Amino acid sequence: MAKFVKGVSGNPKGRPRIPKMNNEKLRDLIREFVSGNLDIEKLQADFDLIEKPEVKFKIRMDLLKMLLPDPVNPEKLSEEAYQQVIEYFQNKLHEQTISKN
DSSP states (O other): OOSSOTTOOSOTTOSOOOOOOOHHHHHHHHHHHHHTOSOHHHHHHHHHTOOOHHHHHHHHHHHHHHHSOOOOOGGGOOHHHHHHHHHHHHHHHHHHHHHHO
16 A cells, blocks of 8 residues: 555645745845944844854855856857947046046
8 A cells, every 4th residue: 555645745734944034134134234224243143143054155155146246158148248348348448548648
């Protein structure tokens, strides 16, 4: 006899949720931090309360993603994007030439 019956859930309440930092709370903390209203020591103290290194690593990576631009793969740029990059560097070169004179 089969242990599980096809089409009938063995766990009708579903998978138990692991408590996570509320995304809204995290957004609020970042907003406060960016606006200068958050005490950096409190932010560090809250971060230090996190026990799992993998959670701390994920938080660091998520914050870095918010701060750093996504890497650009030149092979995936459209013709228009290539043209914008070329114009950008031409303008920068022109600005440097003017500032030296």
